Amino acid sequence: MVTTPQQTDIEMQQLPLTLNRDGRSIELRRLDESDGNKLIEFGSRQPSEDLLYEERDITSVADVGDWLHDTEAGRIRTVIAEENGKIIGYSSIERGRLRWTRHVAEIRVMVDKDVRRLGLGHVLLGLAFEAALSDDVAKIIAQMTPNQLGARKIFEQLGFVEDAVLTRHVASADGELHDLIVMRFDTAQRLICAECGQYVLTLIPMQGKQLCWSCYEMMDLELGAG
Ligand SMILES: CC(C)(COP(=O)(O)OP(=O)(O)OC[C@H]1O[C@@H](n2cnc3c(N)ncnc32)[C@H](O)[C@@H]1OP(=O)(O)O)[C@@H](O)C(=O)NCCC(=O)NCCS
Known part of the structure; x- marks a missing residue:
């Protein structure tokens, strides 16, 4: 191993x-x-x-x-x-x-x-x-409820975007109804971050490089801190 x-x-x-x-x-x-x-x-x-x-x-x-x-x-x-x-x-x-x-x-x-x-x-x-x-x-999808903010963030970092919100679609054990968010990643549109090599849907230019959201934020922080 x-x-x-x-x-x-x-x-x-x-x-x-x-x-x-x-x-x-x-x-x-x-x-x-x-x-x-x-x-x-x-x-x-x-x-x-x-x-x-x-x-x-x-x-x-x-x-x-x-x-x-x-x-x-x-x-x-x-x-x-x-x-x-x-x-x-x-x-x-x-x-x-x-x-x-x-x-x-x-x-x-x-x-x-x-x-x-x-x-x-x-x-x-x-x-x-x-x-x-x-x-x-x-197409790759992920489903989550609106209060699963960590889940939304982690998928967004990979380049997923919101595809649909299905209202009152999920019933919890207490009978309450919750919305369901479907996020999607269209593989045909995939682009590659120049820094980390991750596949993403959108790239952000910075200092001559096309970066994913995560690397952009990191570089922005480094530049700001310096
Ligand atoms: C979503 C989930 C899998 C994240 O797991 P995790 O091990 O905590 O995630 P990571 O530590 O790898 O987080 C990676 C990044 O995602 C973002 N993130 C993760 N959880 C977050 C939260 N609760 N709030 C805000 N950002 C969050 C952060 O940017 C984080 O990086 P950082 O910790 O350096 O800031 C976990 O919260 C979970 O199991 N949730 C319940 C199930 C679920 O919602 N699944 C998704 C639907 S398929």
Whole structure:
């Protein structure tokens, strides 16, 4: 197994590997059929509002069983992050199941509430994004509720834009209805940041370079600080 220090741009074929982040040792690997209980245990530790938009209930044995079955059949690709035998995050990519949505892939990502803002979401999302691009899909989507601001930000950094807002589309356990935001990335329009090499929808010029939003902000800060 390869050990990487502060690496973020990891590719699927490098898995499994150990990611050293903030003094923690996190294993990144593909989901396998024996992970059912670990997934349920992960789901049951997450806030209910973060489980709302999930297509499958990851606290349910039946839904997790379907997920493992779809993974085995190659319909979904899932990467998990594991620490001390516990799942602490995952990302997945799933192609549209209908004949007329085969060109669309949906990305999902979730990081344990106790290990957020360490960069793990960015790494997991990067893996799923790269897998979707290599599948040659035309459109990648992500779904979230409006109060999932972290999710919106992290997808925007990759170049996703809002595609639609489906009003009163998600029902929580208490019967309340919530809006659902669909974000999209059109792969035909992808451009590459001159600094980090990330695929994005829009580039911002700075000092003769075409930069993604993240690198633009970083360079702007550096120039401002200097
Ligand atoms: C979205 C999610 C996966 C982010 O995971 P994470 O490990 O905390 O993300 P990272 O640490 O890699 O964050 C990368 C960047 O995204 C942005 N970001 C992430 N969470 C944020 C938040 N809550 N508020 C504002 N910005 C945020 C920041 O710019 C961050 O970089 P920084 O920490 O250097 O400022 C996590 O919050 C989560 O699991 N949410 C619930 C599930 C969900 O909403 N999934 C998305 C729908 S598919």
